[in-house]
Amino acid sequence: MMLPDGYPDEALYSIIARWQIRTGVFDLRSTSELLFGRESRRPVLGIQTGIADLVEKGSMSADEIIYRHTLYPYYKGFRKWLRMNDILNAPHALWTDLERELRLASCPLCIVSDFENFGEPYWHRIHLLPGVMVCPQHNVMLITHCPMCGQSIADSKRAYQLTPTYCPAGHSLLNEIRNLNESLLTFAKDSQLVLFSGWNGIGAADLQQVYADVLTERVIPEFEAYPYKTQLRVQRSRFNIGSFLKNEFYFEIRNELISQFGQEFLDSLPLRPFQEGIVRYRNQRYEHKKHHYDWLYRISFRPIDVYSAPIAHIVLLGFLFGSVQNFFEMTAAKLELTGAASEVAATMEIESNEGDDYY
Structure with missing residues (x-):
């Protein structure tokens, strides 16, 4: 099964999660071996390495994956150790301060829009950026934990997960909360x-x-x-x-x-x-x-x-x-x-x- 093409501003993490659904391969070790040829790959939100291996598994070019589906454009001017050759071929993930400051977050209105336009929701890169707490498109608060029970909506460290519409306890994650802080919107x-x-x-x-x-x-x-x-x-x-x-x-x-x-x-x-x-x-x-x-x-x-x-x-x-x-x-x-x-x-x-x- 080929790696699916990415949606607009879709995180590579999300693309791999959708690949898992289509192939039925959910084991992290098997996913890493099939996509990267190694068993040591762990889920990465920011800048995945081994992109050259992914190019062979789909129709997207290396530049398209790196610039449109990872956070490399956000960091590249401020991390001297971010070398393109490492991103393409490094056998290890770039697990540094980049990953520690990232987390999965979703916008309820983006989820609805994604269903209408693509038939499924996905993780947007802009929602994953450090400090971004508001969707810049809809001006609603991003959701990282269920507003009802406080449970985390997803764990990016252990598995690739699709954008959820319900929390683990069954509460809906589609109820938007309007942002009233102009600084949050400007920053986003x-x-x-x-x-x-x-x-x-x-x-x-x-x-x-x-x-x-x-x-x-x-x-x-x-x-x-x-x-x-x-x-x-x-x-x-x-x-x-x-x-x-x-x-x-x-x-x-x-x-x-x-x-x-x-x-x-x-x-x-x-x-x-x-x-x-x-x-x-x-x-x-x-x-x-x-x-x-x-x-x-x-x-x-x-x-x-x-x-x-x-x-x-x-x-x-x-x-x-x-x-x-x-x-x-x-x-x-x-x-x-x-x-x-x-x-x-x-x-x-x-x-x-x-x-x-x-x-």
């Missing part, structure tokens, strides 16, 4: 844009330069108005606008971000909480400032290879530009980052039009 749409565009050439180094330019522009008036003692420190070359931005002004930026998004929303994201205080080492001769380990501080001021979680960049771009879409538009018009932003906008428009045909 920004995550969808990133997934569809794949950042298109805009990497962590480009973004960090953007952050430096924007934040420096914002801090100049504050720096010039700082107390006279700071000016003395500047004259003695012990203090400059960069150190002011990373220390005194950083907390103002952080508080503004919390005020804009709300502490509850930020706490719901798989990001390390903000920290305060100082830890001293070696009889207080050296001190460690805890806020230097904030995700906001790390993506803004630390070396680019230290911390590169796409979700953190999506939040910060939303804070500085209103949305990722606004950033791409402003980038195309002003910053001209290798022409990537205009390509992203065109890609997003194509994907959006394709989506209209299905929803």
Whole structure:
């Protein structure tokens, strides 16, 4: 039995689950052996390796599988160890922080739409992304646990499972809950844009330069108005606008971000909480400032290879530009980052039009 073609934005995990239904092969070891030629494959939500083996089992090309049915486009600009050769041929799965921050989730209205258009529901990639709690298409809350009994709707770690319409206790999963939080919807749409565009050439180094330019522009008036003692420190070359931005002004930026998004929303994201205080080492001769380990501080001021979680960049771009879409538009018009932003906008428009045909 050939591997079925994927539906729009269908996760590869979902395609393999549908293959199991058609073949009647549900044992995980047998599934791995038949599809990948190995018995060690375990279900993967994010980026499955061994794609070259799957190409031989169906009609989809390697690029189609990787770019349209895995989360590779979402992560590729921020994980240097993601090599195309590994995704095509590696004998092991990429089990790292990627899988730990993913979970199965479904939208009740997407399930109904999938039944109407394709005769069966499936897992959508956009619903699996970290931090996405709202369907960007329907603005309803995604379901990961039954609203009635609290049971998980599926376990992706042990088996390939189809999108359920009932929880294990028999409660319907088709009752939608409308989202009233605008930040959740904006974040979901920004995550969808990133997934569809794949950042298109805009990497962590480009973004960090953007952050430096924007934040420096914002801090100049504050720096010039700082107390006279700071000016003395500047004259003695012990203090400059960069150190002011990373220390005194950083907390103002952080508080503004919390005020804009709300502490509850930020706490719901798989990001390390903000920290305060100082830890001293070696009889207080050296001190460690805890806020230097904030995700906001790390993506803004630390070396680019230290911390590169796409979700953190999506939040910060939303804070500085209103949305990722606004950033791409402003980038195309002003910053001209290798022409990537205009390509992203065109890609997003194509994907959006394709989506209209299905929803």
